[in-house]
Amino acid sequence: MALVLTEEQSMLRDSARGLISDKAPVSHLRGLRDGKDATGFSRELWKTFAEMGFSGLLVPEQFGGSGLGCVEAGIVMEEIGRTLMPSPFLSTSVVAASAISRGGSEAQKAQHLPGISDGSLLAALAIDEGAKHRPLQTKLQAVRSGNGFKLSGDKAFVVDGHTADLLIVAARTAGSAGEKAGLTLFLVDPKAKGLAVERTAMVDSHNAARIVFDNVEVNADSVLGEVDQGSGLLGGVLNIGRGAVASEMVGLSEEVFGRTVTYLKERKQFGKAIGEFQALQxxxxxxxxxxxxxxxxxxxxxxxxxxxxxxxxTAVAVAKARAGTTATLAVQEGVQMHGGMGMTDQFDIGFFMKRARVCQELFGDANFHADQLARGKGY
Amino acid sequence: MADLETFRVETRAWLEQNCPPEMRKPMTSDGDTFWGGRNAKFSSEAQRVWFERMRDKGWTVPHWPKEYGGGGLDGEEAKIVRQEMAAIGARQPLTSFGISMLGPALLKYGTDEQKKEHLPKITAGLIRWCQGYSEPNAGSDLASLQTRAESDGDHYIINGQKIWTSYANYADWIFCLVRTDPAAKKHDGISFILFDMTSKGVSTKPILLISGYSPFCETFFDNVRVPKAHVVGTVNRGWDVAKYLLQHERAMISGMGERGVGRPLGQIAADSVGADAQGKLDDAQLRSQIATFEVDEAALAAAAERAVDLAKAGQSHPAFSSAMKYYGTELNKRRYEILMSAGGIDALEWESERSRGGARPRAWLRTKANSIEGGTSEVMLGIVAKRILDLPGS
Structure with a gap:
């Protein structure tokens, strides 16, 4: 397949760009931050996203979605990256929608996917436990109890976990931390007894949550996929999420770069545009x-x-590693080349630096993915 | 699409049947590259068979027109041939500056007569070309070249000196930049001309490099008579041809950093630094350098593929080859720094049979020229800054 966008994909990009740049420029995020918004994103804008078919982009048509693929999801993510628009698109429409459509029973799909498509259901994946993304190190215990399971343990960095109507929780039903076998995914109602959600406002003015599970009871129907065999499903879903975050970082990098090049042409010192200096060129x-x-x-x-x-x-590891490194470089050069202005809160460039840092960590940083590549190649 | 799938299946079968097993192994020495030319020698029977089969198929240059001995394939088909060759590790049957540099320029700027005369001899490996661009005082500032061509009836009389002429001592013909109008501004008085290296007054002198090899020469012209009909493009507009050719040269050099096949670098390193029971390299820092390198290498391969696809879709920037040249050559230098570090003291032997005559350190030293030849990295960055980013000139 040619490594260029098709005509339909270009049209999707244009319509996503039109909507996002119009309704959610960086000032939108700034406003939510300054107003200490309880949700952290605009529910009204999310409705518009649903009306335009974006929220159900990856959901099969029979469940009200558009049945499109990761390239299309990446296109929307890239536009999100350009303006840093906060929305449940990644957590709900990319990650959760993929997990349920790929791992769910017919009943689970019918119950949850239409809500994702029409924008009424928000969902979040609870995977990380420690400071770094290490999915196989999952320790949160799910022990059999009656007809179901009891979940105990902690999750952190649950993206959009503070507003989720449904949690997808990675838990250990067998084996010990570090093992591939013994992982199981559960669909959990955040209002369940014993579950405590703490909203964590992050450095980038986006939101996540820390969640404590204290003997949270779930029934057998809440298992997504197969008991003990969740690592395959989880790995695929995480890779889809990684591709999406990498796309967001491409959009972010390009936007920072564009703003920086413009600045190099406008800013004058020593009697000329600083973009004339070879060191900066x-x-x-x-x-x-x-x-x-x-x-x-x-x-x-x-x-x-x-x-x-x-x-x-392998391709995903390459993409996420590269995107993380590139975005980090882009925001650092962006701030440096904007000089003192780049350090001010009034100027937007700092928002990009903060978001890039979060995107690096999300679903594994560049070191994690370079390591994955090395393991895959056997060295 | 169905036709392309059929083409792929047929290509795979044909290559499977026709590419000798010896020609599917990674190249280990300069002799493994077949350059063609009047004095060409095959280093093995397998090399001869492989070359002749590919030549007869038109696949020494699959995407050139059939009338010139090419395969007449379109972009998609040629890509499939490349991919299928890479999949089995097939070597290039013929390497030449005629294919990678002169050919594209002739196809765009040459007369019918020039194309008919030269292109078939390139695809058939009959004539080996060299490039007369750089001069002792015209390196990065190539357009200040001084080799002059003075009019004498139907001929030019050429006098001057070129340097860094790759393999000039083996070449049959040269494509050369000469000054035909000394009074004009420096970019405006240059012509692009072809002549036979056996012409009276042409001499070459190999330059010994830090690798111990002499891939480059000094080339001298002393009253060389060349027919005016050998000018490619318009007289005094040779800079256009030169620049167009440089884009192809840069694309070729950037490709030096690509290695689709062969053992992963990490496994090569394991031979010398050792690994644990799971195969994980004993040297954690080196392992991390290699992994990061391989991430970048895979990304560059994707970018090279995308560059071709963008060109096909008419969406590419003409200066983009400078971006690829910069990245590809810097990456190749990184690759060899890693290989030297991985090899440790074993990679320091210069003459022993064990080290195949110091193959690795010599190759390592060779790569240092990658970011100089065909335009330095600094020149490439300048081109990107000015032509793509439109940053103001100083």
Whole structure:
């Protein structure tokens, strides 16, 4: 498949860009932050997202969605990255929708997917427990109890966990931390007894949650996929999430870069535009090249995810590692080249730096993914 | 799409049947590359068979027109041939500056006569070309070149000196930049001209490099008579041809950093630094360097693929090859730094048979030229800054 967008995909990009740049420029995020908004995103805008078919992008048509693929989800994520629009798109429409459509029973799909499509149901994946993303280290225990299970343990960095109507929880039903076997995914109602959600406002003015499970009872029907065999489903869903976050970082990097190049042409010192200085020209050129190469790697990974999810791991590791490194470089160069202005809160560039840091950690940073690649190649 | 799938299946079968097993192993020395030319010698029977089969199929240059000995394939088909060759590790049957540099320029700027004369001899590996661009005082500032061509009836008389002429001592013909109008501004008085290296007055002198090899020469022209009909494109507009050719040269050099096949670098490193029971390298820092390198290498491969697809879709920037040249050459230098570090003291032997005559350190030293030849990394970044990013000139 050619590594360029098709005509339909370009149209999707244009319509996503039109909506997002119009309704949710960076000032939208700034307003939510300054107003200490209880939700952290605009529910009204999320309704518009649903009306335009974005919230159900990955949901099969029979459940009210558009039945599109990861390339299309990546296109929307990239536009989100350009303005840092906070929304449940990643947590609900990408990660949760993928988990339920790929792992869910017919009954589970029928119960949850239409709500994701029409924007009425928000869902979140609870995976991380420690400071770093290590899915196989999952310790949260699910022990059999009667007809179901009892969940005990802690989750952190549950993206949009503070507003979720449904949690997808990775738990250990067998084996010990570090093992692939013995992981199980559960669909859990956040209002269940014994479950405590603490909203954690993050450095980037987006939201996550810490969740404590104290003998939370769930019935057998709440198992997503198969007991003890959840790592395959989880791995695929995480890879879809990684592809999406990598796309967001491409959009973010390109936006920061565009703003920086504009600044290099406008800002005058020593009687000329600072973009005339070779020291800055070369650094700008290097950054441009890094972004272009990362863009190709990310599109390659998204296509690989759509072609065969089980064979996409290497391409995804490359994409997420590259995107993390590139975004980190882009925001650092962005702030540096904006000089003192780049350090001010009044100026938008700092928002990009903060979001890039969060996106790096989300679903594994560049080190994690380089390590995954090395393991995959046997060294 | 169905037709392309059929083409892929047929290509795979044909390559399977026709590519000798020896030609599917990674190349280990310069002799493994077949350059063609009047004095060409095959280093093995398998090399000869592979070359002749590919030549007869038109696949020494699959995407050139059939009338010039190419395969007449479109972009998608040629990509499939490349992919299927890479999949079995098939070597290039013929490597030449005629294919990677002169050919594209002739196809765009050459007369019918010039194309008919030269292109078939390139695809058939009959004539080996070299590139007369750089001069002792015209390196990064190539357009200040001084080799002059003075009019004498139907001929030019050429005098001057070129340097860094790759394999000039083995080449049959040269494509050369000469100054035809000394009074014009420096970019405006240059012509692009072709001539036979056996012409009277042409001499070459190999330059010994830090690798101990002499892939480059000094080339001298002393009253060389060349027919005016050998100018490609318009007289005094040779800079256009030169720039167009440089884009292809840069694309070729950037490709030096791509390695689709062969053992992963981490496994090569394990041979010398050792690994634990799970195969994990004993040197954690080196392992992390290698992994990061391989991330970047895979990303570059995707970017190279995308560059071709963008060009096909008419969406590419003409200066993008400078971006790829910069990244590909810097990456290749990184690759060899890692290989040297992984090899440790074993990679320091220069002459022993064990080290195949110091193959690794010599290759390592060779890569240092990658970011100089065909335009330095600094020149590439300058081109990207000015032509793609539109940053103001100083």
């Amino acid at each position: 070369h650094r700008a050129a290097q950054l441009y090249i890094e972004i272009e190469i990362t863009r190709a790697a990310v599109l390659k990974a998204l296509q690989a995810l759509d072609a065969d999810l089980d064979k996409a791991a």
